[in-house]
Amino acid sequence: MMRSLRARLFLVAAITLAVALGVVGLMSRRVAQMEFRRFERVERAVHVEGLARELTLRIAATDSSQYDRVLEELGRAEKRELMLVDPTGRMLGASTADLRAARVTPGPMGRIEIDRVVTRNGRETHVRALLQGGPRAVLRRRDGSEIGTLVILPAAESEPHSARPFGVSFDMRLTVAALAAGLVALALSWWLSRRILRPVDALTLAARRLGAGDLSSRVPVASSDEIGELSRAFNTMAEDLARQETLRRNLMGDVAHELRTPLTNLRGQIEAVEDGLLAPTPETLRSLREEVLLLSRLVEDLQTVAVAEAGRLSLERAPVALRDLVDGALDSVRAVAADRGLTIASAIPDLPMVDVDPTRIGQVLRNLLGNAITATSKGGRIEISAHVERDFVHVFVTDTGRGMAPEHVAQVFERFYRVDPSRARATGGAGLGLAIVKAIVEAHGGAVTVTSELGQGTSFRFTLPVARPA
Numbered sequence: 001m002m003r004s005l006r007a008r009l010f011l012v013a014a015i016t017l018a019v020a021l022g023v024v025g026l027m028s029r030r031v032a033q034m035e036f037r038r039f040e041r042v043e044r045a046v047h048v049e050g051l052a053r054e055l056t057l058r059i060a061a062t063d064s065s066q067y068d069r070v071l072e073e074l075g076r077a078e079k080r081e082l083m084l085v086d087p088t089g090r091m092l093g094a095s096t097a098d099l100r101a102a103r104v105t106p107g108p109m110g111r112i113e114i115d116r117v118v119t120r121n122g123r124e125t126h127v128r129a130l131l132q133g134g135p136r137a138v139l140r141r142r143d144g145s146e147i148g149t150l151v152i153l154p155a156a157e158s159e160p161h162s163a164r165p166f167g168v169s170f171d172m173r174l175t176v177a178a179l180a181a182g183l184v185a186l187a188l189s190w191w192l193s194r195r196i197l198r199p200v201d202a203l204t205l206a207a208r209r210l211g212a213g214d215l216s217s218r219v220p221v222a223s224s225d226e227i228g229e230l231s232r233a234f235n236t237m238a239e240d241l242a243r244q245e246t247l248r249r250n251l252m253g254d255v256a257h258e259l260r261t262p263l264t265n266l267r268g269q270i271e272a273v274e275d276g277l278l279a280p281t282p283e284t285l286r287s288l289r290e291e292v293l294l295l296s297r298l299v300e301d302l303q304t305v306a307v308a309e310a311g312r313l314s315l316e317r318a319p320v321a322l323r324d325l326v327d328g329a330l331d332s333v334r335a336v337a338a339d340r341g342l343t344i345a346s347a348i349p350d351l352p353m354v355d356v357d358p359t360r361i362g363q364v365l366r367n368l369l370g371n372a373i374t375a376t377s378k379g380g381r382i383e384i385s386a387h388v389e390r391d392f393v394h395v396f397v398t399d400t401g402r403g404m405a406p407e408h409v410a411q412v413f414e415r416f417y418r419v420d421p422s423r424a425r426a427t428g429g430a431g432l433g434l435a436i437v438k439a440i441v442e443a444h445g446g447a448v449t450v451t452s453e454l455g456q457g458t459s460f461r462f463t464l465p466v467a468r469p470a
Contacts, residue, residue, distance in 0.1 A: 009197075013189035021178045032170050044135050051078070052137030052150050059139065059147060067093030068100060081153040084139070085112070092148050099153075112151065129153075199227045203234055215242040259298065262291040301432040305415060308439030315360060315443060319353040319467035322393060326384050329365035333373060341378035344369075347385040354393050355467040360440045367433040368397040368460050375401035375458060391466050392446065398459040404452040412450060413438040437462070 051074060058070045067084055075082045075095025083094040089106025102116030112131040117124050135152040202219045209217040217238060221231045269288055272278035307313050326346050337344045354361075365384070372382045380400040387394055404412065415435045437460075441448045446463035 009193045010186075010190055013193075014186060017182055017185050017189075021182055025174055025178055028174060029171065048135045048137045048150070048152060051082075051152075052139055055084075055150055056139050056147070064092065068095075071095040078152075083151050083153070084148045085151060086148045087146055114153075196227070199223075199231060203231065206234065206238075210238055210241070215245055255302070259295070262294045262298075266291045266295075298432075301436060305432060305435050305439055308436070308443055313360075313439065313443045315357040317355050317357050317444075320356055320358050320361075322351055322354050322386060322395070322464070323348045325356075325358060325361055325365060326386075329362055329369055330384070332366055333369045337373055337382065340373060340376075342373060342376055343381045345381070345383050347383060349387070351386060351388055351393055353467040354464040356444055356464055357440075361444075361464065364437045364440050364462065365397070367437050371433060371460075372397060372399035372401065372458070375399060375403075377401065380457075388466065392463040393466060394461060394463050396459055396461050398457065400457040403454045403456050403458055404450075405454050409450055409452050413448070 055070065055074060058074075059067065062070065071082045071084060071093045072095045081095050081099055083099055083104075084092040085104060085106070086092055089104060089112065091100070091102075091104045094100040094102075098116050098118050099114075102114050105113040105115070107113060114127075114129045114131065116127055118127045119125075131151065131153070137150045139147040139150055141147060199219070199222065206217045206219045215238065218235050219231045221228050221235070266288060269278060269284060269291075273280050273284065278284055304313070323346075326348055330344060330346060334344060369382065369384075376382060376399045382397070382399045385396045385398070413434050415432060438448050441462045441464075445465050448460065448462040450458060450460050452458040
């Protein structure tokens with residue numbers, strides 16, 4: 001079994017070439033034979049006309065008793081048997097003695113039957129021949145009257161046919177040409193198969209390196225055809241795998257970092273209580289409880305992101321007024337905003353009901369408002385607005401905070417991503433809030449985007465589906 005793609009391509013090319021050369025060769029041979037026979041007929045007709053003119057000139061200069069002598073001279077010169085018959089089919093003369101003694105019987109449509117005795121190798125043989133057509137020419141006198149018809153008999157069977165040597169020579173030349181063309185075509189197909197499959201070999205090696213763990217493996221893109229598209233797709237896949245691997249490693253580090261601080265605090269305080277260095281007062285227990293709640297929230301956020309990315313986030317959807325959801329979210333953060341000296345407001349007009357899970361969308365609004373409060377300095381403003389377009393309500397959470405650089409805008413929805421690399425608790429949480437926002441909004445069939453300008457503020461926009469009437 002031929003497992004090599006190159007070998008199979010070469011075999012297909014060889015079979016196609018053999019069939020093509022065979023068909024072309026047979027057709028060429030057939031056409032060449034037909035053209036040669038047509039050429040022979042034309043040449044023979046021209047030659048017969050020439051004989052007829054010469055014979056006409058000689059006969060005009062002699063009487064009918066000399067027809068045999070003239071025909072014999074011409075027949076000896078042409079090495080063919082000639083005879084002259086009148087319009088009724090009666091023989092007027094012939095080039096050989098046995099042909100003169102033959103019985104000639106005319107038939108319909110120019111057919112002539114010749115019955116004669118031929119002497120060969122000292123033996124007399126009775127020969128009967130039937131001429132249907134063949135080389136002929138009508139001889140006429142100067143006044144236009146017909147003398148008779150010159151008939152040229154076929155060559156003897158022992159004489160080789162003129163088409164045979166031509167056919168053999170043509171077949172030999174055709175065979176040599178086909179072999180030469182075949183060799184050149186096979187060499188060209190082998191070279192083309194190697195050139196075409198060279199990128200495939202590079203892709204195979206790169207895929208093996210990628211499978212062995214080398215995520216930096218790439219292939220050069222040298223064309224814009226299907227192989228080039230495949231190379232580009234492979235490079236994109238490799239880049240995505242490398243990015244996912246980087247994200248996975250960062251995720252492990254981020255989870256470890258986020259768990260380390262509360263666990264260290266818990267361990268330190270518990271060991272201090274055990275050693276008698278810290279009294280188990282209500283304040284100590286409250287601090288321990290806050291650390292446990294922090295760990296619980298982190299684990300819940302991680303579970304929410306994991307479930308949403310797996311497409312298994314459960315939603316209890318119902319028609320809800322967006323204004324009620326916004327008012328509830330604003331009430332939960334209004335006190336914190338007042339402590340920071342921020343103005344927080346909403347501009348929600350009368351809108352259609354939205355088909356959402358109220359608890360999940362409330363979480364989205366609280367996360368976005370919490371981010372806005374953290375990013376906005378004292379005296380700033382945070383506003384929630386909305387409008388409807390077609391089947392979706394577009395909700396905007398806008399602040400006048402410090403904004404983000406373009407390199408941060410493209411990554412704010414990734415898990416554990418923080419604009420502040422120090423991960424100080426004063427400037428934000430674990431970096432899961434926006435990842436949860438994105439997961440919940442997309443689970444509702446919406447989309448979330450962000451626009452920001454450094455020093456000017458940030459605006460988050462997300463869409464929610466309009467509830468259909470019952």
